[in-house]
Amino acid sequence: MKRVVITGQGTINALGHDVPATLEAMREGRCGIGELDIRDVERLSIRIGGQVRGYEPEAHFNRQQIALYDRFTQFTLLAAKEAMEQSGLSFIGELSQMSGVVLGTSGGGMNTLDENYRSVYEDGKNRVHPFVVPKLMNNAAASHVSMTYNLKGPSFTVATACASSNHAMGLAFQIIRAGGSQVMITGGSESMLCFGGVKAWEGLRVMSKDACRPFSANRNGMVQGEGAAVFIFEEYEHARARGAEILAEVVGFAMTADASDIVMPSKQGAARAIAGAIRDSGLDPSDVGYINAHGTGTAANDKTECAAVADVFGAHADELMISSTKSMHGHLIGGTGAVELLACIMALKDGVIAPTVGYQEPDPECTLDVVPNVAREAKVDVALSNAFAFGGLNAVLALRRA
Template sequence: MRKVVVTGLGVVSPIGIGVPAFREALFAGRSGIGPLTAVLTDRLSIRIAAEVRGFTPEDHFDPRRLPLLDRISQFAVVAAREAMAMAGLEFSDALAARTATVLGVGVGGIGTLDDAFHRLYAEQAARLHPFTIPRLMVSAPASHVTMEFGLTGPAFTASSACASAGHALATALMLLRSGMADVVVSGGTDAPLTLGTLKGWEAMRIVSPDTCRPFSRDRSGMVVGEGAAVLVLESEEHARARGAEVLAELAGAGMSADARDLTAPDAEGAARAMRLALDDAGLNLGEVPYVNAHGTATAANDVTEAQAIHAVFGPHARRLMVSSSKSMLGHALGAAGALEAAATVLALRHGVVPPTANFTEPDPACPVDAVPNEARAVPIRAALSNSFAFGGLNAVLAFRTA
């Protein structure tokens, strides 16, 4: 079976635009959660979010192109540019045809949809912008990435709520192993900070009023975020042949469906996905010292995820480091799994386990070592990255040092 390696990373996140800024803030435990500014809050009880601050579209795109790009596509293209530059790829026609593009998207161009509905229903507009549909479709980010680099191989979107990017990366792994592609540009993107979307989250009553504290006894819910992360994946043979620097190996993936409830997580389904990822990667339990948790800081998720980890790892679970990057990044929905995959690759690459920020006190119902508040300089050779979505759709990625 072909080995699959990571040769490029690109990040647009609430804690930094670009990998260097992202890495520095991640290892420092610096949270990107703050007052919500993207939307007027007079009609919202939600007052905080994890926003990508300092992102000016005109700094990245020709003004003539911007009318075609929802914020979700802007994030994807900027992250892909950085990942491609890091990978150092140059595309001939032959390689372009052997390069796939698979991106995870949760809600699509919801900013465009929100604006269109406001014009239609509030302003009684007779016409909408002619680019409304091309901007809002969930496949738009993948299309824009292909056009940016002239990639003519398979290209599509994975959309499975909060597991979208995990499923996208798992699909990329399968494409490379099967020989259908030599390179895959994969990851996830989302920009859900609109009035309509936030009103929907508000109605679920699972959003924190202050901050995201995964695995803490006094956790009060999730925080909605935004951003993108893109990974360049290659067969090891292809990467070595061109002398590429290898950042890590994507060693395996596991996917499952709970088939039980639309919103309540299930430990059995999550555990099954973790076991499948470990088996696919050929990893023994003792070889994995770190799990980058889904870790949303909701009452149900953190307990269920801790139960699943203990079910899979048994006594070794007590020695695992289990941190949640959402404590800093918020929950970027379709982009979450990609941002967390990037965090996991950086942890392996630099021998630093990122912390769970905002941690206060342990919850006996979540008996895990959450790496509270301070990163740990610990060489690690393998790690899991968990993504568990509404609808009981689970994706777990296994990475190891290359």
């Protein structure tokens, strides 16, 4: 079994257009959620989101590329570029044949879908652009990353709702650990903040109209976000041989299914995923110092997640730090686990725990240390990243300090 390390990271999200800006916002406990600036926002009941502000596609892509890249693909390519530059890798020869990309997304090209439904049904047009299908397909981002960086090994997309990124990164980890690849580009992205995307989520009645307050007694729902985060997962000996900076080591992964309800979370399913990731890492529960929670801000998720953590860790649960960065960048659905992994790496590498902002009232059903409102300095050796999706699909990653 090979060891797997992270040698590059990149992002664009509501907190920043790159990793340094994002981590600075997390350290400051700054919230990137605000009023949506999208077409027909006045027809929506939910008018807030973790939107990427100040982003101009023309500053990064030419006209032909914009015609082919949906917003979620654009975000992915920008994040991948930052991660690749940090890693210092170049994919040529045998390394190209042995490297691939696994990305997570839930909606894929939702903006393209929304625009073209409008074109046909609202504007009455009978023809759409010939690139609509390759632009909106869920694997578009993974395919463009593979073409951009000459990745000819295992490459595919995972779509498991809110667990998509964690599933993608877990599978990338397993591929390298099993010897199937030396390097994998992995992570996820999402861009659902268009009229149709927000209107669909409104129908679930799980959205907040004012703020995301995970674990707070007065929480009233989740808030959507958008963006991407991409990482370079690399076999340890390969990274060491070339003198690469190692940001963290990926040491465990587990995935479970609740097999119970399409939207309601299960304590048992979540607990099995958490315990499975720890078991897969070969570590003890007492080694874990920080958990980046799924922490959506809904009544059902937060109390279920706290109960699952308490079940797995027992008395050690009271010593754990657990926070939800969704309170700052929103819920990126299929891309959320990737952006949240940045907080896990920051905890391990820099000793800074990102806070749960917007926390106002203690909840007797969520009594864990949720690092309320203010970031905290602490030495952490092992961190977990939780993702629990609609459909009862759970994925948990375990990381260790390099």
